[in-house]
Amino acid sequence: MYIPYGRQDINNADIEAVVRVLQSDFLTQGEIVPAFENAVAEICQTPYAVAVNSATSALHLACMALDLGPKDLVWTTPISFVASANCARYCGAEVDFVDIDPHTYNLSVDQLKKKLKLASLNKRLPKIVIPVHFSGQACEMKQIHSLGEHYGFNIIEDASHAIGGRYLNSPIGTGEYSDITVFSFHPVKIITTGEGGMALTRHRELFQRMKRLRTHGIVREPDEMPGESDGPWFYQQIELGYNYRLTDLQAALGLSQMTRLETFIKQRHFLASRYDQLLATLPVITPWQHPDSYSGLHLYVIRLKLAEIQRTRLEIFNYLRSAEIGVNIHYIPIYRQAYYAQMGFQASDFPESEKYYAETLTLPLYPTLTEADQDRVVQVLKEAFML
C-alpha cells in the first residue's frame, strides 16, 4: 500500500459537520465561517481572523492590506512553496531571497542582517519580509521583528506549516512579532478544509481591509461608505477586491478538525521522535529543533550524508518511490523555478539553500501513519542505502 508523505485525517464527526451544513440554509456566507475564524483566533490568542479559500489568497490579501505595490520589494526564503513569493508578484512588487539557516532551514537572521545593511546603503530596503515557519518550526521572530523596527519593514508570517505550534511559549499566530500571520488548510497540512487558508492580525484596520478585499472590496456598513446609503439594500465597492471566500461547508470541516488540533500535533511529535530513534545510526541528519520553538511538525525532513552513502539522492528517492513510499523534496529553491530564474537570480548567492536542496528528503509523516508503516519506511531507506 502506498504511503504518502502527508495526508488528512477525517473522522465521522468531520463528515457529520459537513453534512449538517449541506442540510442547512447556507452553503456559504452563513454562520460557520465566523465560528471557524473565532475558534482559530481564540487558540492563537489574537483578536482578528479572516478565513479565505487558500493560504495563497491569504498571502495576497496580506500584501494588499499592507499596501504593497509595483515599486516595492519583498524578501522571503527560497526554501518554501512558490506561493510565499508569488503573493508579492500579484501586487507587482519585486522579490528577493534571504539564504537559510543550516540547522532550522528557516530564513537566516544573520543573512537577513547582512542583506539589510547592504540594502540600506543602496537605498533599496524591502517593504515586507515574509519568514516561513518551515516544517512547522518557528523562525526567530523576535530578532526579525526588531530588525523590522530598525529598518522599517512589515512582516507577514507564512505559517502554512505551523498552526498549533508555539514560539517562546506563545501560539504561532498570536502576532506579537508580525503584522499578519497566514495558515494553510490544504489536506497535507496540519488541519484541513479541503482548500482553505486564514489570515490573522492584531490590527483592526488590516483586518477590515482584508475582510473587504475577500469580497470584491465591498463594504455594507454605512459608516464605512464614502457617501450616503441609498437604503437597506445598499453596498458600495470602494476598491478592487476578489472573491476569495471560504464556504461554510469547508469551514465546518475546519471547525471540526480544530477540536483535534492538539491530538494531531501530539501524534506528529510521537512519530517524529520515533523516527529520530529509528534513524539515529543511519547516515542522515534528523530535524534539529530550536529550543524557542514547539513545532507543528508538518514535515519530517532529513538530510542525507551523501559522502557516507554509496548511492545518489536520486537513486535513493527512486528506490523509495518504487517501494510505494511517497518521499518528497521540500522544496526546490524558488529562485530555481523558471519564472524566477529568468529574473537573474544566481544559485551561488544562496550556498546554504543549494547544499540543503542537494541533500534533503521528506519522509512520510501524518497522524494516521502507523508504527508498522514507519518501520517499513525506515527498512526501505536502509535498503536504499544498501546497508
Ligand SMILES: *Cc1c(COP(=O)(O)O)cnc(C)c1O
Ligand atoms: C501550502 C503552502 C502555501 C499555500 O497554501 P495553499 O493553501 O495551498 O494556497 C503557502 N506557503 C507555504 C509555505 C505552504 O507550504
